[in-house]
Amino acid sequence: MLDVQGLGIRFGGNHAVRDVTASLPAGQITAIIGPNGAGKSTFFNLISGFYQPTSGRIVLEGQDITRLKTHEVVGRGVARTFQTTTIYRELSVLENAMIGHRVRTKAGLLDALLRTGRERQDEAGSRAGGLRALERVGLAGQAHLSAGALSQEGQKRVGIAMALCSDPRLLLLDEPAAGMNPEETVNLMALIRELVAGGLTVALVEHKMSLVMGLADRILVLHHGQLIAQGTPEEVRTDPAVIEAYLGGHAHGGQMGQAGVSHA
Numbered sequence: 001m002l003d004v005q006g007l008g009i010r011f012g013g014n015h016a017v018r019d020v021t022a023s024l025p026a027g028q029i030t031a032i033i034g035p036n037g038a039g040k041s042t043f044f045n046l047i048s049g050f051y052q053p054t055s056g057r058i059v060l061e062g063q064d065i066t067r068l069k070t071h072e073v074v075g076r077g078v079a080r081t082f083q084t085t086t087i088y089r090e091l092s093v094l095e096n097a098m099i100g101h102r103v104r105t106k107a108g109l110l111d112a113l114l115r116t117g118r119e120r121q122d123e124a125g126s127r128a129g130g131l132r133a134l135e136r137v138g139l140a141g142q143a144h145l146s147a148g149a150l151s152q153e154g155q156k157r158v159g160i161a162m163a164l165c166s167d168p169r170l171l172l173l174d175e176p177a178a179g180m181n182p183e184e185t186v187n188l189m190a191l192i193r194e195l196v197a198g199g200l201t202v203a204l205v206e207h208k209m210s211l212v213m214g215l216a217d218r219i220l221v222l223h224h225g226q227l228i229a230q231g232t233p234e235e236v237r238t239d240p241a242v243i244e245a246y247l248g249g250h251a252h253g254g255q256m257g258q259a260g261v262s263h264a
């Protein structure tokens, strides 16, 4: 689905991602893990066009998308969620999903102000698209509740629905289980599996090792911006370089310490 070749970005003297060559296979779940500051979010920001790389290439289904802007990357079928929930709490669940759908519609501000035919058509389309996305994440029954009234898990589902509105083939989830209790985490894992069974390719950044080890087909491990290991959960959890990276993180209070220790 996606290949990155020699991908890198520097912020001044800081090489946040350095010479990463890796693949995200279609129809699979790839987890990107690593201690705090390893470059995981930056890697996502590069793939999704938020940052322009200072070196390397990004190839999506055989097409070079390295220099595309965020909305162009969305247009090619890549969507993402964010670490912190970016929903509008005072709006309804459906209105939030419709905002996700708006990314794809063509009506401009003038259309919206003048309530042109195109704007009305787009609104109807957004409503239908929003509802479809809510069905996919199991929230169709809560469409008219205010988003802020939902549980943490429900709000995460809204965030995922917003991303699904652009009909992505590749979905990037940035710390989807952050702030969730174990039961909510298990529910979220089931949802992600369902989405993949429906044909989606998923990449996720996550600190919660129970989710990563239980869900990922493949894991990429970043440390100081570099890819230090990749493979199945079993291969990665027993990799000496990974254990070393996690133990280092643990010694400095990083959350990743638990991965090498409790699962090795």
Ligand SMILES: Nc1ncnc2c1ncn2[C@@H]1O[C@H](COP(=O)(O)OP(=O)(O)OP(=O)(O)O)[C@@H](O)[C@H]1O
Pocket (backbone or CB within 6 Å): 011, 014, 016, 034, 035, 036, 037, 038, 039, 040, 041, 042, 043
């Ligand atoms: N916009 C930016 N400007 C300058 N430095 C940045 C920027 N974005 C990220 N960095 C730096 O890049 C490095 C990697 O950060 P990044 O947030 O990608 O790590 P991470 O693995 O996602 O960490 P965490 O697990 O704590 O979220 C850090 O040193 C960070 O300070």
